[in-house]
Amino acid sequence: MNHEPVIEVTNVSIIRNQQKVLDSITFQVRKGDFFAIIGPNGAGKTTLVRAILGLIPCNTGEILLFGSPATPDIRARIGYVPQMHAFDFSFPITVHEMVLTGRMGRKSGVIRRYTHEDHAAADKALSRLSAEPLGARPVRELSGGERQRALIARALAGNPDILILDEPTVYVDTPTEEHFYELLSSLAKEITIVMITHDIGVVSRHVNRVACLNRRLFMHDSDQVTPEMISRTYGCPVDLITHGDIPHRVLERHGDHP
Secondary structure (H helix, E strand, O other): OOOOEEEEEEEEEEEOEEEEEEEEEEEEEOOEEEEEOOOOOOOHHHHHHHHHHHOOOOOEEEEEEEOOOOOOHHOOOOEEEOOOOOOOOOOOEEEEHHHHHHHHHHHHOOOOOHHHHHHHHHHHHHHHHHHHHHHEEEEOOOOHHHHHHHHHHHOOOOOEEEEEEEEEOOOOOHHHHHHHHHHHHHHHHOOOOEEEEEHHHHHHHHHEEEEEEOOOEEEEEEOOHHHHHHHHHOOEEEEEEOOOOOOEEEEEOOOOOO
C-alpha cells in the first residue's frame, strides 16, 4: 500500500460559542486507507469533517490536502456524503438528476450546463454501486438504503480521490447495513475512504485504521476496537456487547447490580 498522506491534520483546535469543540487534533489519512473516526454524539466529528472540507475555519493548526493547503480545485478531489437529513429528498428530481449535481464541483463559470461527459459520469457512478435501476426513479420514492446509495453515487460522480461519509448508516435498516458496508469495502479497493460513525461493529469488521474522537483524538493504527479504547473516548467504563466476533453496541458497566 502507498503510505503517502492525502489528509494531514496538525494541532487543529476549533472554538464555537466560546467552547473548544476540537482540541489539538493531529492525524493523517494515507492513500488507500479505509479510515474510521468513531465517537459519541457531540464529540466534534462533523465539525472535523467540515474543517477538512474547508467549510469552517480552524482557530489554530493546519490542514493539508494532498500535501497543500486546501483550494477549491483541491477540495474538488474529495467526494462528500453528508448525513442524509442534509438533503431534501422531497425535491422533484430523479436519482440520475441528483447524481448529476455531484459534477458541479468539476465545472466552472456562471452558466453550468451538463455535458455528455457529465451524464456518462453519473451513469458510471450508479453502475459502480449496482444502482443503475434507480436512475429514472424520483428520489422521494427511495428507501433509506437506496437514498444512501444515491448520495454516494452523487459524491462519486465527480471522480474524487477521497470519499468522506458522515454517519452513513443512520437511516439504513439493519438487514441493509451489512450489504452497505460490503459495498464500501469494495469501493475502498479503488479510493481512499474516511467514515464518521458511532457504529462499533463496522470498525472491527471493515476498516483498516481507527481514530477515536471526543473533543480530543486518539489514533489507533489497527482495525481492532477494545473496551479500553471506547472507555477513553466515551468518558465512562463500557462493555462491548458482541454477536460472534462482531461488537454491536456500547453499554456502561453497572458492576454487580441487577
